[in-house]
Amino acid sequence: MLRSLFNLRRLPAGALRATGAALHTSTAAVARFAGFDLTDDQLEFQHVADTFAREELAPFSAQWDEKHIFPIDTLKKAAELGFAGLYVSEDVGGAGLSRLDAAIIFEALSWGCIPTAAYLSIHNMVASVIDKWGSPHLRGEYLPALTAMEARASYCLTEPGSGSDAASLKTTARREGDHYVLNGQKIFISGGGSSHLYLVMARTGEPGPKGISAFLIEKDTEGLSFGKPERKMGWNAQPTTTVMMDNVRVPVDSRVGQEGEGFKIAMWALDGGRVNIGACSIGGAQFCLDTARQYAHQRQQFGSPIANFQATQFKFADMATQLQASRLMVRHAAAALDSGSRGKTLECAMAKRYATDACFEVANSALQLLGGYGYLQEYPIERYMRDLRVHCILEGTNEIMRLIINRELDKVDPIA
Numbered sequence: 001m002l003r004s005l006f007n008l009r010r011l012p013a014g015a016l017r018a019t020g021a022a023l024h025t026s027t028a029a030v031a032r033f034a035g036f037d038l039t040d041d042q043l044e045f046q047h048v049a050d051t052f053a054r055e056e057l058a059p060f061s062a063q064w065d066e067k068h069i070f071p072i073d074t075l076k077k078a079a080e081l082g083f084a085g086l087y088v089s090e091d092v093g094g095a096g097l098s099r100l101d102a103a104i105i106f107e108a109l110s111w112g113c114i115p116t117a118a119y120l121s122i123h124n125m126v127a128s129v130i131d132k133w134g135s136p137h138l139r140g141e142y143l144p145a146l147t148a149m150e151a152r153a154s155y156c157l158t159e160p161g162s163g164s165d166a167a168s169l170k171t172t173a174r175r176e177g178d179h180y181v182l183n184g185q186k187i188f189i190s191g192g193g194s195s196h197l198y199l200v201m202a203r204t205g206e207p208g209p210k211g212i213s214a215f216l217i218e219k220d221t222e223g224l225s226f227g228k229p230e231r232k233m234g235w236n237a238q239p240t241t242t243v244m245m246d247n248v249r250v251p252v253d254s255r256v257g258q259e260g261e262g263f264k265i266a267m268w269a270l271d272g273g274r275v276n277i278g279a280c281s282i283g284g285a286q287f288c289l290d291t292a293r294q295y296a297h298q299r300q301q302f303g304s305p306i307a308n309f310q311a312t313q314f315k316f317a318d319m320a321t322q323l324q325a326s327r328l329m330v331r332h333a334a335a336a337l338d339s340g341s342r343g344k345t346l347e348c349a350m351a352k353r354y355a356t357d358a359c360f361e362v363a364n365s366a367l368q369l370l371g372g373y374g375y376l377q378e379y380p381i382e383r384y385m386r387d388l389r390v391h392c393i394l395e396g397t398n399e400i401m402r403l404i405i406n407r408e409l410d411k412v413d414p415i416a
């Protein structure tokens with residue numbers, strides 16, 4: 001098993017340049033080392049995602065980043081393989097997989113393009129909310145289009161005045177007969193302006209989490225508008241915008257769940273989103289480790305490949321260990337979601353916190369190992385590092401993960 005982790009395919013000289021497209025590692029081999037005996041089905045899912053990442057994502061991801069292209073046609077191709085409704089029920093076009101299956105797939109996809117895999121994660125998050133909490137009408141109305149990627153979805157929680165303190169959100173939804181009227185502003189919305197459907201958390205009642213409800217708003221609804229795309233450090237292959245609501249009227253049956261359940265639904269979605277984003281960090285960091293190892297065997301200094309220096313070898317050992325720990329934690333959290341374990345929120349927060357920090361460090365180490373070349377845009381590491389950085393911030397910052405971890409610890413293991 002140990003041998004298979006390092007059984008990476010050798011690269012032709014010079015293949016590291018630019019996109020890294022020719023670089024392919026057997027993530028299936030890595031998976032077997034992850035302490036989970038993946039089933040034959042899971043190995044097959046992984047293989048499909050890995051092939052898609054290598055053929056459809058990695059060759060283009062540098063250009064998408066540079067030109068800020070949201071690869072909609074590629075997302076449609078991803079949907080043909082089932083990636084747009086991974087853990088959505090099969091009766092509405094979903095693949096009906098487990099969270100662990102999905103974590104394996106997101107890891108493989110993000111090896112080829114982190115922001116594209118991450119957008120798929122957000123889209124899946126919204127689709128899964130509709131599947132679990134939506135009425136039969138909403139499921140039938142939206143999920144067939146979402147799972148086919150004929151429609152794309154965004155998740156709208158953050159506001160200018162409420163980021164980490166999400167329960168203080170100010171967007172209102174006022175009931176008027178058989179409609180709600182929404183007013184307010186959401187910021188940092190991934191897919192904003194491009195997505196067809198927006199899951200919006202808005203206040204229908206008292207201050208705090210119990211006064212929040214969730215709504216679906218279609219893009220062309222009167223009163224819904226979007227800011228211009230934000231200029232960002234990374235995640236350039238997907239747009240991020242403000243979403244403004246000015247007397248947006250939606251029918252009562254566009255509410256997801258009951259009145260007052262919106263915050264619970266938003267947090268339920270984020271448990272899974274955190275596992276996915278952790279998995280996306282692992283795939284991106286794995287790419288950086290693979291690239292740095294190949295480079296270190298080719299790059300000669302002081303008459304020797306830099307891979308021969310013990311300092312380099314120790315660095316690789318640490319990077320591989322950080323990756324492995326991240327993978328174990330993320331998969332364990334995914335399995336906790338699947339089993340509905342009492343400690344699932346604790347595990348999701350721990351996995352997100354650890355994996356996103358550790359994987360950013362792995363990318364930073366990889367950049368250091370490439371020396372000055374690592375800093376150049378001609379090589380992919382600086383892009384992967386820029387893309388990974390935001391994972392420590394979104395889906396709840398890593399400081400907020402620590403608050404959750406401590407709070408959940410008191411729940412699952414109270415001091416007598």
Ligand SMILES: Cc1cc2nc3c(=O)[nH]c(=O)nc-3n(C[C@H](O)[C@H](O)[C@H](O)COP(=O)(O)OP(=O)(O)OC[C@H]3O[C@@H](n4cnc5c(N)ncnc54)[C@H](O)[C@@H]3O)c2cc1C
Nearest residue numbers: 155156157158163164188189190393394395396397399400
């Ligand atoms: C590229 C990108 C895409 C995003 N996509 C989406 C999306 O699709 N949908 C969506 O709803 N949101 C999205 N977000 C928003 C993201 O979830 C928030 O940025 C994040 O939750 C933090 O909120 P904030 O930026 O307001 O920071 P703040 O909450 O203002 O935090 C600022 C700093 O203070 C720290 N802090 C805050 N409270 C505490 C505390 N109690 N203890 C210790 N430290 C604390 C934070 O950790 C952080 O370091 C996205 C953000 C980015 C950058």
